[in-house]
Structures are given as structure tokens and as C-alpha cells.
Amino acid sequence: MKRVATVFAGALALVTANAAAQDSTAPTSAPTASATLPAPKTPPKLIIAIAVDQFSADLFAEYRSHFAGGFKRLLKGAVFPSGYQSHAATETCPGHATILTGVRAGRAGIIANNWVDLKTGRADKSVYCAEDESVPGSTSAAYTVSDKHLLVPTLGERMKAANPATRVVSVAGKDRAAVMMGGHQVDELWWWDGKKFASYANRPTPAVVQQTNDAINARIAEAQPPLDLSPFCETRNRAVGIGGGKSVGTGRFDRKAGDTRAFRASPESDEALFAMAAGLIRDMKLGGGAATDLIAIGASATDYVGHSYGTEGSEMCLQLTRLDETMGTFFAVLDSMAIDYEVVLTADHGGHDLPERNAENAVPGAARIDPALNPKAIGDAVAAKLKLTGQLLYGDPVGDVWIDPKLPKATFDAVQAEALKLYRAHPQVAAAFSRAEIITAAPATGPAETWSLVQRAKASFHPARSGDIVVALKPRITPIANPLGGYVATHGSLWDYDRRVPILFWRKGMTSFEQPLAVETVDIAPTLAATIGLKLGTPEVDGRCLDLDAGVGDSCR
Structure with a gap:
């Protein structure tokens, strides 16, 4: 890749330098393979919940043998390739609402990204899932971010109730992702608002957030050259016409100076997010206290890439390759902090390719609405x-x-x-x-x-x-009538290509195994709760604890 001095690399350099200045005892390299493993049944000190927006089980299966970084590490843990966002409204807000609540979308009150309330006094009858529509003058497009529509607590809230010393952080490329995974009680909550990482009004901006925003602004101000294609990504480098003389499938994320929209739909936006997350972990010393802490990370670029270019072109290949590298670097930074951390990675929903490429590939029923x-x-x-x-x-x-x-x-x-x-x-x-x-x-x-x-x-x-x-x-009918008006592909159906997502758990020393049978994303919260000794089951949640001991014990006891 030609872009060596990325936002992520620059921000991580700042994080590491700041940490070294603050803590002369901090390790300067990752622990070796002979480092002491966590004692069996000992709760992790930090839970890291990663949601990769629009990372379908199909994409996971397609790319898993090519992963060499962060995904490769997670593949050495507990792998559930058939996780389900079991509901019909396979959109960002409902999907993120299931991950750390353990509750299905309807029960959580998050029925869609937007819904209609014809009885509201506001002229705009559309309600955004993460807004407070009672704010005077607001609309569903110009809104005040709020957690009011989430009707149930998150795992982080339950952890705080059990031990007030727990710190909860949620960061994401979308406000609704950060809010739905963070919940109602968070220590830090930050999302990309289109120009910067922002939070609720009157919250002080941590130094690492400001540093990340400064690095992003400098990066966006400069024109960026195209990324190099690996031999594997070259096999996906084929133009697909969408009409009007336009095509997708051969993009490489070059962009003009000042193009914030293109930054959002590029690997660099996830790189910046993970850099900021690493900095918050370092500066807040998450995982360093008596209680288990939690950080939720909503990586949104895969979704923007899927919407803008589809799921099978050079764009998605570059995005997933870079995300794999980014997470590998992120985990290496955490290793250097000597934190005992547990990771879960999943997705808020799946997705399917644009109908023009599906039709070229003879996919039955592919059409626009x-x-x-x-x-x-x-x-x-x-x-x-x-x-x-x-x-x-x-x-x-x-x-x-x-x-x-x-x-x-x-x-x-x-x-x-x-x-x-x-x-x-x-x-149709x-x-x-x-x-x-x-x-x-x-x-x-x-x-x-x-x-x-x-x-x-x-x-x-x-x-x-x-x-x-x-x-x-019907299957493969894309609910975008005109691909020239913005997005070319989407999700949101009740079919399994939109419902099925991977669920991966990893912690140092755990036994690696794969369980191919169907599970649900609502199973994540009770499973994580069990690892820290927090009892969480019916009727509080819809999910069940998944045994992560690969048959050698019962991690759900």
C-alpha cells in the first residue's frame, strides 16, 4: 500500500508516545508467547465489543482464508460463523441494539433506523432511532442525538450497576451505533458526525479525541492517491455499469482534497476510529482497575463501502484487507499494554451486492424495486x-x-x-x-x-x-430504484443474506473451536456476562449463554 503515513499510524504514534511519557513502566513491545496466561475462570479486565457494520456471514466466509491480521487472531478463538440478527429489520440501529443488550430489536424498541409517528406534534413525522424528537426545531435529519428510544439496558449498564467502578466507553463511525451499544450510562461516547468525532453537548473533549480529529482534518485536506491492489483484490477489479455512463467495482479510494464523504466510505475512517479507541483505552487506563471495563467499537466503513460500491468489487476487498491490518495493529498495541482483554466481534446486519453485478453473475431474481x-x-x-x-x-x-x-x-x-x-x-x-x-x-x-x-x-x-x-x-430485490441517486446497494430484508453474521470470541489462552450451528447476536451479552460472573438470562434477555470452553468445561455456569 502506498499510503504509509495513514491517520491510524500517526494517531497510534501519538498514543504510544503520550503513554510512554505518562508511564515509564509501560512495556515497549508485545508480550512474548511465553507470557503468563490468564488463570482459568478469571474475569477479563477489559471487554472489547467490535461491530463491523454490514459484515455478513457471506463476506466472512469469502475472505476468512485471506485474513492475516486481526481477523486471523480472532479465528483462533471461538468461531460461530452462523450468528443471526434474527429480526426482519436488518438495519444499523436495530442490529447494534441487540449486540450488548441481549434483547431482540422489537423488545428493545428499536424497530428500524427511522419510523413514522403520525401522532407526534412535530411537523416532521419521521423519527430517527437515536434522536430526541421533543427538542424544539429538530427534524429527523437535523436532530439531537439521544438514547431515549432504547428501552432496555446494555451490558455496560448492568456491569456498572453491579460494580460502579466499571468504566464504559462507546465509539463508532455512526451515532446510532455508539448509542445503541453504549446505552444510557457511559463514561465516554463518541461518533463521527461527518466532520469530526463528536459527543453529547457540554462533554469535555479528551486529548486523544482532539488529536484524532486534528489528524483526520489534516488528512482530509490533502488529496489522496489510489491504494495498491493485492493480487487477491485484483481478481475483484472489474467494472460493473449502473447506468448513466457510471460504474463501480474498480475503485481504490483515491480522493480529492476536502472530500469528507469519501473519507467516511474508506478504510481510513475505521483506522482513525481504532486509533482513537486505543488512545482512550491507554489514557483512561481501561482494564487497569479492580473492575472489568468495557469498550464498544462500531466500525462503520464496511457499510458505507457496501452501500456505495457493492460487496464484490475491488473496493470491498481493499476495505476488508485494511480493516484486517488495522485490527491487527490495534491488538498489538493492546498487547503492549499488558491488558487481559476479551474480544467479541460481530455485525449489525449482513448485506447483498448490487443487482447489476448479481445479474451478470446469473443470481436468480436480482432486480431493483x-x-x-x-x-x-x-x-x-x-x-x-x-x-x-x-x-x-x-x-x-x-x-x-x-x-x-x-x-x-x-x-x-x-x-x-x-x-x-x-x-x-x-x-416483487x-x-x-x-x-x-x-x-x-x-x-x-x-x-x-x-x-x-x-x-x-x-x-x-x-x-x-x-x-x-x-x-x-422477494429475495435479491434491492429497495433502491435508482442507483444514480446515491447508494447502489443495501440491506434491510428478512432474508438470511441480511440476517446472518459471524460471531467471534477471543481471549488469550482460550481453546480454539468452531461451532457451525445457528446462534443469535442476542447471545453475546449473556455470554460476556458469564465471563465476568454476572448472571444474565431469561426473562431479562432473549439470548442464552454460549459455552466458550469447547466442551472441556462450562463457561456458562
Whole structure:
């Protein structure tokens, strides 16, 4: 790679230099292989929870044999290649909400990234999952970040309740990722706001956050050359046309000076995030106290790359290669601090490639959504049929759809019945469920891949927030009608390519093993809780503890 002096390398140099000045006893190199291992059953001093946004189980399987850095280390721990974000709304906010709460998205109150509240007094009826819509003058696009919509505690909160000496930190490339993993009680919470790493109002900025922001600003101010392609990434270097004379698949992350948007959708944004996380661990001495500390890291660049370029081009190959290197460096820095840390890595959801490349690869059913499935268009058709006026339906083309609550009940019921009829008749729709059908559906049991479609929808459902209709598109139908308007690919379906994600646990000295059967991301919190002696099970959470002792013991006792 030509870019040697990256943001990450520069920030890590500052972190290491600052730490050495503050602590002359700090080790200057990673512990050797003969270093003392943690005593069996001894709680780790630091839990590191990493969520790689849009890192599907399919991508994990595709790249795992090529990983040589941080992922390779995690592959030497407990590997669960078939973890499930079991709900239907496979988006960033719901997915992150499951990881450290142990609770499925609907129960957590996080039904989607955005939902519609037609009864709110605000002119903007769309509500963002990580905002406080009661702030005067706010909109779902210009909002005040808040944790108010998360209805359940996170593992960090439970750890603090058990031992107030616990420190909890959450950092991410998106505000909703940081908030949903951090929860309501955090010592530090920082997210990339498009220009800098920011936090709640009136919180002092730690030195390492300011240093990271300064390094990023200097980097963005300079034009950047393209990254070199490895022989492996070269095999994915093929242009795919998306119309209008534009294509994706051959990008190498060169960018013009001042392009903050391109920085966000590049490997460097994750590099900066991990550098800042390493600095916060060092400066706060996380893992150095009497209590176990926790840091959540939401690495968002993979998602932005997937949306902007798809999952199978040179762009994703470069992104995952660099992320692997970045995490390898991050772990080496932690090793140099001699911290006993435990890592879990997973994803908030999966994703699938753009339909143009899927079609070239003869993937059955790959297509873009018919604009006629927009709720307003469906609502207009219903209005014409029932001889009504005004907008009847609200929402997005896939997922929750809301009906005007001011309608008389008989009219409301007629609108719902006609809308369901139209949705179900459309050739791109797999299923459409009414609110009543979801509420009365049997709760899901058994492995997540066996759940019915309505049970997957039920796992995302919250009675006070969810829609009156839930629409599921057929497999490989991308809910972006025009790829020239911004993103070319996405996620959000109830199919397994969006639901299935890897779950990897690692701690020095643990026995390496792989368990191929389905587990869920809600199993992560009770599993981590067990490693620190914190009892966490039903009815507090939906997940179960996973045995990390590979059959030689019971880590869940």
C-alpha cells in the first residue's frame, strides 16, 4: 500500500508516545508467547465489543482464508460463523441494539433506523432511532442525538450497576451505533458526525479525541492517491455499469482534497476510529482497575463501502484487507499494554451486492424495486379504488407502512385490506402482514434460520412504534430504484443474506473451536456476562449463554 503515513499510524504514534511519557513502566513491545496466561475462570479486565457494520456471514466466509491480521487472531478463538440478527429489520440501529443488550430489536424498541409517528406534534413525522424528537426545531435529519428510544439496558449498564467502578466507553463511525451499544450510562461516547468525532453537548473533549480529529482534518485536506491492489483484490477489479455512463467495482479510494464523504466510505475512517479507541483505552487506563471495563467499537466503513460500491468489487476487498491490518495493529498495541482483554466481534446486519453485478453473475431474481411499491403510490391506488382523498400510507417501500390514524375505523380497515391486497399481488413482494397478524403470530422458537417470515417480522415489532403493515420483498430485490441517486446497494430484508453474521470470541489462552450451528447476536451479552460472573438470562434477555470452553468445561455456569 502506498499510503504509509495513514491517520491510524500517526494517531497510534501519538498514543504510544503520550503513554510512554505518562508511564515509564509501560512495556515497549508485545508480550512474548511465553507470557503468563490468564488463570482459568478469571474475569477479563477489559471487554472489547467490535461491530463491523454490514459484515455478513457471506463476506466472512469469502475472505476468512485471506485474513492475516486481526481477523486471523480472532479465528483462533471461538468461531460461530452462523450468528443471526434474527429480526426482519436488518438495519444499523436495530442490529447494534441487540449486540450488548441481549434483547431482540422489537423488545428493545428499536424497530428500524427511522419510523413514522403520525401522532407526534412535530411537523416532521419521521423519527430517527437515536434522536430526541421533543427538542424544539429538530427534524429527523437535523436532530439531537439521544438514547431515549432504547428501552432496555446494555451490558455496560448492568456491569456498572453491579460494580460502579466499571468504566464504559462507546465509539463508532455512526451515532446510532455508539448509542445503541453504549446505552444510557457511559463514561465516554463518541461518533463521527461527518466532520469530526463528536459527543453529547457540554462533554469535555479528551486529548486523544482532539488529536484524532486534528489528524483526520489534516488528512482530509490533502488529496489522496489510489491504494495498491493485492493480487487477491485484483481478481475483484472489474467494472460493473449502473447506468448513466457510471460504474463501480474498480475503485481504490483515491480522493480529492476536502472530500469528507469519501473519507467516511474508506478504510481510513475505521483506522482513525481504532486509533482513537486505543488512545482512550491507554489514557483512561481501561482494564487497569479492580473492575472489568468495557469498550464498544462500531466500525462503520464496511457499510458505507457496501452501500456505495457493492460487496464484490475491488473496493470491498481493499476495505476488508485494511480493516484486517488495522485490527491487527490495534491488538498489538493492546498487547503492549499488558491488558487481559476479551474480544467479541460481530455485525449489525449482513448485506447483498448490487443487482447489476448479481445479474451478470446469473443470481436468480436480482432486480431493483418497482417504484410503484412506494407507500404513497400504493396509497394513491387505494384512494382511487375506495374514492378517498389525501395521503393514506406512509413509510418506506420495504418494512413498516403506517396508515393515517385519523381515518374512521371502518375506513381504516378498508384501506388496510386493500393495501394488503395490492402488496400481496405485486410480483416483487414475498409477503405483507397486518399488525394483527404479527401480534397474534406464535413467538419464534428454535434456530433462527427456521423461523417463518411473520416470526422474523415479530422480532422487530414494537406495538407503540411499528407500522400497520409490514412488507417483505422477494429475495435479491434491492429497495433502491435508482442507483444514480446515491447508494447502489443495501440491506434491510428478512432474508438470511441480511440476517446472518459471524460471531467471534477471543481471549488469550482460550481453546480454539468452531461451532457451525445457528446462534443469535442476542447471545453475546449473556455470554460476556458469564465471563465476568454476572448472571444474565431469561426473562431479562432473549439470548442464552454460549459455552466458550469447547466442551472441556462450562463457561456458562
